Every structure is written in structure tokens, then in C-alpha cells.
Amino acid sequence: MSERRFHSVSATLVLWLAVVLAAVAACRSDAEPARFPHRVHLAGIPCGTPGKPACLSCVSCHDLARHDSGDRLPDAAVCDGCHQDAHKSRAILAVAPVRPSGEITIDHDKHLAMPEIRGQCVPCHAGVVDPKRSPLPPMSTCFGCHEHAEQWAKGVCTPCHDAEALRHTMPVTFLRHDNAFLRHHGDTMAQSPQAQLCQSCHTQAQCQSCHDVTQDLTVEKRRPERIESGQVHRGDFMVRHAIEARSEPAKCLSCHTVDTCDSCHAARGVSANVANPSNPHPPEWIGNNTSSPNFHGTAARRDVVSCAACHEAGPATNCIRCHKVGAYGGNPHPRGWKSSQSESSEMCRYCHG
Amino acid sequence: MRRVGRPLLASAPSVVAWSLLAVRPVAAQDVSVAPAPKQGSTPPAAKQGSTSERPDRFTVLGQSETYVSLYRQALLPGQNGAQVPTETAVPVHEYLFANARDVDAPWQKDAIGVEFAAWGRLWPTESSSERPFDGDVQTANVRLDAGPGWARLGRQQVAGGAARFARFDGATLGVSHLGFFAEGYGGFTVLPRWNATAYQKLGKEEDTLLTVPPVQPERSSHWLAGGRVGYKTTRVSGSLSFHEQRTEGGVDHRLLGLDVGGQPMDRASVGGSALLELDTGRFATGRIWIDAAPHRLIDLGAEYLHAEPALLLSRQSVLSVFTTNGYEEVGGTVAARIATFLRLEAGGYLEAYEDNGSGERGEVAARFAWGRTRPTLVRLALSRVMAPENGYRAMRASFSHALTSRLGATLEAYGYFYDQPIAGFTTSSVYVGTATYKILDRLDALWSASVARSPYAAFDAQTMLRVTYRFDGPGRARFQ
Numbered sequence: 001m002s003e004r005r006f007h008s009v010s011a012t013l014v015l016w017l018a019v020v021l022a023a024v025a026a027c028r029s030d031a032e033p034a035r036f037p038h039r040v041h042l043a044g045i046p047c048g049t050p051g052k053p054a055c056l057s058c059v060s061c062h063d064l065a066r067h068d069s070g071d072r073l074p075d076a077a078v079c080d081g082c083h084q085d086a087h088k089s090r091a092i093l094a095v096a097p098v099r100p101s102g103e104i105t106i107d108h109d110k111h112l113a114m115p116e117i118r119g120q121c122v123p124c125h126a127g128v129v130d131p132k133r134s135p136l137p138p139m140s141t142c143f144g145c146h147e148h149a150e151q152w153a154k155g156v157c158t159p160c161h162d163a164e165a166l167r168h169t170m171p172v173t174f175l176r177h178d179n180a181f182l183r184h185h186g187d188t189m190a191q192s193p194q195a196q197l198c199q200s201c202h203t204q205a206q207c208q209s210c211h212d213v214t215q216d217l218t219v220e221k222r223r224p225e226r227i228e229s230g231q232v233h234r235g236d237f238m239v240r241h242a243i244e245a246r247s248e249p250a251k252c253l254s255c256h257t258v259d260t261c262d263s264c265h266a267a268r269g270v271s272a273n274v275a276n277p278s279n280p281h282p283p284e285w286i287g288n289n290t291s292s293p294n295f296h297g298t299a300a301r302r303d304v305v306s307c308a309a310c311h312e313a314g315p316a317t318n319c320i321r322c323h324k325v326g327a328y329g330g331n332p333h334p335r336g337w338k339s340s341q342s343e344s345s346e347m348c349r350y351c352h353g
Numbered sequence: 354m355r356r357v358g359r360p361l362l363a364s365a366p367s368v369v370a371w372s373l374l375a376v377r378p379v380a381a382q383d384v385s386v387a388p389a390p391k392q393g394s395t396p397p398a399a400k401q402g403s404t405s406e407r408p409d410r411f412t413v414l415g416q417s418e419t420y421v422s423l424y425r426q427a428l429l430p431g432q433n434g435a436q437v438p439t440e441t442a443v444p445v446h447e448y449l450f451a452n453a454r455d456v457d458a459p460w461q462k463d464a465i466g467v468e469f470a471a472w473g474r475l476w477p478t479e480s481s482s483e484r485p486f487d488g489d490v491q492t493a494n495v496r497l498d499a500g501p502g503w504a505r506l507g508r509q510q511v512a513g514g515a516a517r518f519a520r521f522d523g524a525t526l527g528v529s530h531l532g533f534f535a536e537g538y539g540g541f542t543v544l545p546r547w548n549a550t551a552y553q554k555l556g557k558e559e560d561t562l563l564t565v566p567p568v569q570p571e572r573s574s575h576w577l578a579g580g581r582v583g584y585k586t587t588r589v590s591g592s593l594s595f596h597e598q599r600t601e602g603g604v605d606h607r608l609l610g611l612d613v614g615g616q617p618m619d620r621a622s623v624g625g626s627a628l629l630e631l632d633t634g635r636f637a638t639g640r641i642w643i644d645a646a647p648h649r650l651i652d653l654g655a656e657y658l659h660a661e662p663a664l665l666l667s668r669q670s671v672l673s674v675f676t677t678n679g680y681e682e683v684g685g686t687v688a689a690r691i692a693t694f695l696r697l698e699a700g701g702y703l704e705a706y707e708d709n710g711s712g713e714r715g716e717v718a719a720r721f722a723w724g725r726t727r728p729t730l731v732r733l734a735l736s737r738v739m740a741p742e743n744g745y746r747a748m749r750a751s752f753s754h755a756l757t758s759r760l761g762a763t764l765e766a767y768g769y770f771y772d773q774p775i776a777g778f779t780t781s782s783v784y785v786g787t788a789t790y791k792i793l794d795r796l797d798a799l800w801s802a803s804v805a806r807s808p809y810a811a812f813d814a815q816t817m818l819r820v821t822y823r824f825d826g827p828g829r830a831r832f833q
Contacts, residue, residue, distance in 0.1 A: 180654040180686050184642050187626040190513030190612040191590035193534040204492045204510050205450050205470030211518050216474050224801040225763050225787045227751035235767035236781045239807045246740035247712050250660035301676045305662045308672045317671045334677045340632050347669050
């Protein structure tokens, strides 16, 4: 495929994407379903008098003894007892309430028995009669009675919140994972005991989804549908990785060792550790006399991590050939450099031995 | 599979714990399911407090992910740009995760936790560069709580502070009381994977190219140890940490870390960290940051970073002694939700490299989201990166939509425009699409495909199938 053709294909795909977006946007008006008319059912139906049906209460439809949220919602057969339009009833029942923080583990029986609540659902679920509020109580309602200050301070969310649901829920308070959180999440983790805070929601395996560089499939390949995640390797990272490494050289070393770099570079023949390597460096990178620009020295001072990506090979490093004590490359240590290791240590002896 | 032995040893504590756990659901108190109340019946509030002892309530989560690579072409050229011969293969990857939390122990409620994660790969056909079997145990440990103390045994990780991120087979002990906490850990380093000769060279073909054949590392000479002490309250937290890692008997890393954080007001938090490399007595990194939400619809973040990358190399690296140059980075992010369906995001960072050169990176994005039951998301982003010798402009358009309650799809397009040609090309493009289908409540399938053209591949095409199975269904994770 020629480059010109490729660009025309690209333009076509972008245009197609725009059309799809516009079409979806045009259809958005039907996205929001009607809320269940709780108020009408609880207070708007004549009941309790001769010839009328029994008055409804919350437990007329909701089975609070069940443990699964789905089971607490009524079956359509309950609606069919009064409604003739079974299809409509089922359509409304199919719209489960949105639970942004997942299902809450709560003992309804115990709460309903409390003197402050006296068997009433509405004190917590005020939204069922107030269309401006959510039928599910916010967490501040829970804290209105409970004393969970200690768990709150530690960030312990279970067992009220389900661990599985929390996997996909970002906290909405002081722990929220927005803005630059990804950049300093390691700092945050260091400020609390390992057992608490992060690990009240996350498992170690989740950390390793990103940080385990030995896995064969990177997290970008495993989670291609997560279009909002801050995964650094998405898109054409293979090409731009050298630019990224130059831009933020310390960032790569958060997960990778230089072996990671050399594994690929060796396979592509641009490593100093392979036979007959391709030389990626420009002319006069290494000079044979003092009048040569010797660009490599400046580059190494500025970004030695990139050098290490190919040239790190312990005593086999070709840097030593010129820079060991007595060789013509000179002292490579920068001004102000020091080490607590003695010259007799194994690593120092490569040059000083 | 050649590396079965050691990971199994590492996972031994988990095997025992899982065996114990297997009988717990039987031992747990059975909570009968009451029939649905009839109209006019008494609310269940009348049935209060019939049990005197709380049953064991613990969480067991399990998940299997199977990946089948259906096709891929021109991922990368071979050595010196050589054509890679066509191979017919259907590699299959399997990831397994399982964990249990808050299991009661004889000495304390909610005192046992177990975690296991592993992956394996089958390459069913003959290949010049891939092993027929591969795999690793990522995590296999058991956690025990007793009063203010706790212990974790097995394959695990330590993250944050001086350790940054390290995996090891060993033990961690910790205690916390009145906001103070102390932890210590030690064990044998996991990386590189063991029982695989020269794993770090990624495959047998690459091994044959090396001028210096890698040697099988002696594991007893690769170990790490460290600890941290700290204090945490609602408003203030901080820790001092130490991490020493040895490679082939020599110092790999010897770091001292300081992390502090605070929430001076409800809508702002600040933090800082410093990493002192003890061998050279220099700071490898130093960072301060602030996050603030001056309005409920606006988020702000600012950060300053100093880093000296050579200090993050292993002290066994010859190149780690060649420079003390570092760089400074300062920048921030802002996000504003200007409508219920629209959020604008922007971020930018400036870098100043010691000796010479500067860089910058920034992104502006608009995020549109609507629909509650069938959510749709569109995100458009423009970014710019300038590094000392090259840079690029990038565009990214992302789209996801739930077509039905079970069927969803995503589309993404990336375009890159490089300041300097790379292998003669100045642009690259990537298009990715996925379709997900919830077959059952516990069973999901995903199909993904991508095409790309880049300086390294004239036409890159890949497609993959992923099947995810959860051993626990939504809402049934907690046994009661």
C-alpha cells in the first residue's frame, strides 16, 4: 500500500468514525428510560377500603430477605396482579437502578428494626418519593448514623462495599483517581500500611497487570476496550518509545530494567551485544582522535539510560574497552561523582582492577 | 514447562490456604432464603435479630481469561530489517486470578486472605523464536492478621517508597497501632523469571545472536530486603522506607525513601516524596504535588519532579557511573466538567535537562459521555511531545457504545506526526476496534482487531479473541 493510498484510507476511516459518532449523538434522546413511579404506587392508588386492593408498601414488591440485588427487585408477575399491560411492566422492570459503587452489603432486617428507622424505608431511600434524588442513598446518609470514622480514615471500604464491585469503581472522595493520580499513585501507596488503603480495593495481581514486565501479553493488548485508561503503551508506542524515553528517562525504569530494552534490540540487531550489529549512531559518534566531536560522551551524560538499553552487559560492555583505567577514553566519571563501594568491589574492578 | 518447580515452591503457602478455604463455604452458616412477602404481609422488620453469632462473611473471587491470537502480520521486522518468515500459529494465553478475603481464623475474624495469579502460554506449532510452553506465577501468597500485626507469605510485591516496585518470594511482617505502622520484608527477587535460561533475552533465536552467552543466574545471590515506618491519620500521612536489593552478590539498589502527604482542607491534598540513593549519596528522584478541587466541577493538579535517571539503574551497571545529569519537570493538569455530558481536560509538563536541552509534553482532550443504560463515550485528544532530538504531534479519537445490554463496541484511531523522520517516515496511524458480548452473566467474550502503518511496519494487522469467565457472579461474591 503506498503512503498516499494509506492516507486516503486513513481519511476515510476518520470520516466514517465521525459519521458514526454523529449518528449515535442524534439517537441520544431515547437513551434515558423512565424511572419507576414509586410515589404513585405508594401514595397515589386508592386502597385499603372495601372494594379496593390492599395498600402497597415497599416490601409488597421488594424481597429484602434476598441477598442478591437482582432478586430484591420484583418479578413481573407482581405487576401482573394489577396491571393489564404486562409488556410495559416488564420494560420498566428491566431498567435496573444504576449503582455507581456497586451493590452494598447491608442487613436490611437489622436496619429496619432500629428505633431511628422503625421499619420505614423512606428515611434512607428518600429518592423513591422525591424525583430529584436518587432512590439509592448517598454514603453521607450511611454516615449520618454510623460511626465509621476509623474505616473512612484508613480507606477500608469492605465489607460494606463489595470487593468485586470496587474493582471497577473509582472512589469519589479524597481517594478519587483523577487528574495526575496515575503519576503519583506510588507515593500515595507508600503513605499507608500495605494492608490498608490501596489493597482494600485492589489486589496485587491488579498492580502486576501493568507492572509485571515478564508477562507475554501487555495490559494494552489484554484490555483494548478500556479506551480511557492511562496506559502508556497504547497506540504506536513501538515507534515513539525512543522519544518517550528521551522525554522522561526515569519513567521507563519504574517497571523496566535495561534487560527489557536489550531483549528487543538484540532481536532487531541494534544491540551492542549481538554479532554484527547495525550501527544506529550518526557519523562522528565516536572519534578516533581528539579533534573528533565525539558526540557519544555528551549523549551519555544526558541520557545514559538510553545507552544502557543496548550497551549494558557487565564486563562485556564496550564502554570499558576505551574508558577503563589506563585506556585512551579517559575518566568517564562526572564531576562530583562518588560511590561508597571500594575499588576492589566486583563492579569497580571491571575498570579499576 | 521448565519453570514449574520454583513457582510451585513459591505458591506452597497459597496451596495450603486454598485447601483450607475450600471447606469454608460448608462451614459457613447457612442463611436460608425467605419466600417473597405477599401483599399485605408484615414487613420483614418483624424478624429481627434471630441469630446471636454473626456467620463468617468472606469474599471469594476467581477469574479466568483466555486469549487466542487469531492473526498478526508485520508486527516488527526481523534482525537488520530482514523479513520474518510466515508462521502458522494460534498461540493461546491463559490468565488465572483468584483471591479470598476476610476469612475467619480461629484466633480472629476476617484474619485470612489468599491471593493467586498466574499466566501461561501455549504455542502449539513449531516456531523459530517461541517456546512451546511459557508461563509464570505472578502472585501466590497468604495473608494472616493477628491483632495489630499481620504477615504475608509467598510470592508477593512491595511497592512505593524506597522499593518502588519489586517482586519477591519471601515474607512481609507488619504492625499498625494508633496510626503508626511498621513493616519489614525480605526474600529472593523474582525478576528475571527463574528456571528459564536467559529469559531476559526473550526467546531462543535471540539467544543465538548474543556475543556473550548469558549465564543461568544463581538465585541465592539475588535477594532483597527492606522496611518502612510511618504514621497515617485522616489528614496527615508519611513514611520513611529503606530498600536494599542485591544482584550476583553486589549492590543493585540501596535506597532510602521519604513520602509525606496531607489534606489541609477537604478539597485539596498535597504530597511529596524523595528517593535517596545511598551508594552515591544523591537524590534519584524528588517530587512534590498538589491536587485541588476548588469547585465540585473542576479538578486541578500541579507537580514538580527532579530525577537523576542514572541512579535508578542497577549499581551493577557500568553505565550507572557515567553521569550525574538529571532533569527537572514541572507541570499540571486541569479538568472541568462544563456540562453533564462534557468534560474538558488539559495537561502540560515542561522538562529542563541538565547540560542542555528542554522538552515539553501536553494534551488537551474533550470527553463526551451520555446514556445511562446504554452509555456512549467519545473522547478526542490532541497531544504534543517535544524531546531533545525528536518529537511528535498526536491525535486520538476514541468511541465506545453499548449497543445492547449485552453487546458493546469501541473504536479508536491514532495518528502521529513526527518532527524528524523515523526510518524515513514522518507519520504513523493505528486503528483499533473491539466488540464485547456478555454471553452469560459470568461469561464475556471480546474480539479485537487493529491495523496500523508505521515506520517499522508497512501494514500491521492483528486480531485476537478473549474469553473471560468469572467463577463468582456479580452480586454473589460474598458468601453469607
